[in-house]
Amino acid sequence: MYKRRTSRPSRSLRASGVLLAAAALLISGCSSGSSPATSAKTDAVLTALPRATPEALSSYYAQKLNWRSCGVPGFECATMKAPLDYAKPDAGDVRLAVSRKKATGPGKRLGSLLVNPGGPGGSAIGYLQSYAGIGYPVDVRAQYDMVAVDPRGVARSEPVVCLDGPEMDTFTQTDSTPDDSRETDQLVDAYKKFAEGCGSRSPELLRHVSTVEAARDMDILRAVLGDAKLNYVGASYGTFLGATYAGLYPERVGRLVLDGALDPSLSARKLNEEQTAGFETAFQSFAKDCVRHSDCPLGDAGTGPDEVGRNLKAFFRELDKTPIPAGDADGRKLGEALATTGVIAAMYDESAWPQLREALGSAMKEKDGAGLLALSDSYYERDADGRYTNLMFANAAVNCLDLPAAFSTPDQVEEALPSFEKASPVFGEGLAWASLNCAYWPVRNTGEPHRIEAKGAAPILVVGTTRDPATPYRWAESLASQLSSATLLTYVGDGHTAYGRGSACIDSAINRYLLQGTPPAKGKRCS
Numbered sequence: 001m002y003k004r005r006t007s008r009p010s011r012s013l014r015a016s017g018v019l020l021a022a023a024a025l026l027i028s029g030c031s032s033g034s035s036p037a038t039s040a041k042t043d044a045v046l047t048a049l050p051r052a053t054p055e056a057l058s059s060y061y062a063q064k065l066n067w068r069s070c071g072v073p074g075f076e077c078a079t080m081k082a083p084l085d086y087a088k089p090d091a092g093d094v095r096l097a098v099s100r101k102k103a104t105g106p107g108k109r110l111g112s113l114l115v116n117p118g119g120p121g122g123s124a125i126g127y128l129q130s131y132a133g134i135g136y137p138v139d140v141r142a143q144y145d146m147v148a149v150d151p152r153g154v155a156r157s158e159p160v161v162c163l164d165g166p167e168m169d170t171f172t173q174t175d176s177t178p179d180d181s182r183e184t185d186q187l188v189d190a191y192k193k194f195a196e197g198c199g200s201r202s203p204e205l206l207r208h209v210s211t212v213e214a215a216r217d218m219d220i221l222r223a224v225l226g227d228a229k230l231n232y233v234g235a236s237y238g239t240f241l242g243a244t245y246a247g248l249y250p251e252r253v254g255r256l257v258l259d260g261a262l263d264p265s266l267s268a269r270k271l272n273e274e275q276t277a278g279f280e281t282a283f284q285s286f287a288k289d290c291v292r293h294s295d296c297p298l299g300d301a302g303t304g305p306d307e308v309g310r311n312l313k314a315f316f317r318e319l320d321k322t323p324i325p326a327g328d329a330d331g332r333k334l335g336e337a338l339a340t341t342g343v344i345a346a347m348y349d350e351s352a353w354p355q356l357r358e359a360l361g362s363a364m365k366e367k368d369g370a371g372l373l374a375l376s377d378s379y380y381e382r383d384a385d386g387r388y389t390n391l392m393f394a395n396a397a398v399n400c401l402d403l404p405a406a407f408s409t410p411d412q413v414e415e416a417l418p419s420f421e422k423a424s425p426v427f428g429e430g431l432a433w434a435s436l437n438c439a440y441w442p443v444r445n446t447g448e449p450h451r452i453e454a455k456g457a458a459p460i461l462v463v464g465t466t467r468d469p470a471t472p473y474r475w476a477e478s479l480a481s482q483l484s485s486a487t488l489l490t491y492v493g494d495g496h497t498a499y500g501r502g503s504a505c506i507d508s509a510i511n512r513y514l515l516q517g518t519p520p521a522k523g524k525r526c527s
Contacts, residue, residue: 042265044450046247049216053223056089061223065098072129075101080149080224082217084208094205096217097156099125100147101133111227111254113144113514114218116151118236118260120211121394123155124148132233135500137511144231144514149221151241153202153209153397159390160205160397162198168388169332172380175320176337176430184410187433192440198397199442207443209394210401215245219252229254229458231514235497236260236471237398239462243479246454253457253485255514260497261462261476265451268399268406269416272435273423274472279431280424282347282469283309285494289350290357297361309426315364316340326369330386334369340430342375347469348496396437402447406435455484459519461510465491465498487519492527503527 053061065078080096083089103109117127128148136146150157163171171190178184198206218241222230231254234242239258246253266274287305290296298308316336323333332338346356352375359371381389407413413436420432454460460483464476473490480488491498491506498506505526513519 042267042449042451044448046244046264046450046452048250048454049248051251054089057083057086057220060089060220063220063224065224067100070099070129075099075129075133077125080217080221082152082220084204086213086216092204094152094158094208096149096152096158096221097125098147098149098221099128100145101128101141102145104138104142107139107143109145110143110515111145111229111231112147112222112225113140114147114149114221114230114232116148116232116234116238116241118234118238119154119391119395120151120237120241120398121154121391122237123150123389123391125150125156137507140511140514145225147221147225149218151209151214151394151398152217153205153390154394155390158205160198160209160393161201161390162194162393162396163388165382165386165388167193167197168380168382168392169330169386172341172376173332173335173337175335176340176433177316177320178433179320188410188436188440191437194396194437195440195442198393202393202397206397207401207446209397210446211241211244211398212248212447214241214398215248218245219249222252227254228252231255233257233259233499233514235499237262239471239479240264243452243454243460243483246457246460246483247452250454250457253454253460255458255517256460257463257499257510257514258460258479259463259499259510260468260471261464261479262471263475263478265449265478265482266475267449268403268438269435271403272406272431273416273420274474275470276420276428276431277423278472279344279347279427279469281467281472282494283343283424283426285350285467286347286353286356289353293354293357295357295361297357297364306425312343312360313426315360324363324367324369326373328370328373329384332373334363334373337430338376339363339369339372340427341379342372344427344469345375345379349501350494396441400438400441401443401445403449404445405438405441408439410436451482452479453482453484457483457485459513459517460486461489461513461519462486463489463491463498463506463510465493465495467494468496470496487522489520490525492525498526 067076067078070077078098080098081093084092084094115128115132116124125148133146153160174190175183178187229252232242239261242256242258284305287308291299291301291303298311319339320336323335326334346352362368362371381391413432417432421428462476462480464473466473480486489509499510503526509520
């Protein structure tokens, strides 16, 4: 499940994540036919790696990057090598794309600041060049080299590929709330085809795109950049990546900001179920806001949020029976699956709510699905020519390696439907079925739920938003309690993540930590 991601969801309407492609919307874990992990928490703790660099990895740590122009003003790019398999470093390399923008000055240079927008599957380089490298506070960019690496299997770093554009169009339109055995079989077939596509197109890399491996890659990058410690800002799934780094290399932690935190101690099923509740919380906020506006198609000032939800669910059922035109050049119509994805996309940032109201009004009153389709396409990163980035493919590949599957069979999903629908009457059914996405994955998971303590690490800043749809606030509370040196900073509000989204209180606290190394006072809350 995660939907990802980003620190700036309002700009992209993404974040980690899409019902059928719930590889991206849900923080789901995957395995090959194993029984699901149902326990909520674990006592296992991520073990730190030895401080000394293994001799077999010395050449990677000693490599020199050949920086060149990226074609984007102010940015440089390079390619870094890492072992495909850390257990067998001589078995081949994976080439990772890196980009940076040097500190602009004035002020003392503080080293490199790595950024990751989440996902998994989000391009860190894309985020750096389109936002962080030009939009982070001036003082931060003045004193840090802004740096990003696309994790293995993502975007510019040997991307995992699973389906072509037309195949993805079919996949994203598959009914994700099956009404009978025939529709259930169609959904299972879609998941199998997706998994088989990944296995056939990226057979070797698919076994080596775990978060642990990506964190180890970041340590190589830290070293080749000449930094003694890692400074890092990670959002959504990026918090899991950053926390994993801290757990593996606690003595190399510099200043780590983990915004929109994940709880690594939860099973895939529990993660999915709690995220489902998070989307319901966000929808309740949207519903209350919607009915205050005259253009709300789901009710008026006297309509409560639960009734708004029932009205939306009724509309989804209509689309399930009869999709509506969407003005799409490739002939796609707006059915339940794409419409639900479009609505969920707008839950990531309250600034998208006016757009959602307009899109729902057009679809419900005028039978014009173009607006909701556009939201869905933005979420899936599909362009006007029908091409998709590899976001959804990498998302599934990482999630399905990091955790055992939430469910292994449709029967298990059926048994869990009541708890998911209790968590969200609007989205629960679809998100429960989305949690089946890793059951048919072609490689076995290598990760399990675990706590991350990072004993001995420098102070770490965990940030949580009280009504975050994708990474519920309780996850930030849990991660902060696990990390031995963490401080929790709370944003009381809506949307996914908090840094750079309009709260001067949040931004000043994070900036002070990044520039001075001083975390905010314990219990600090902002709005």
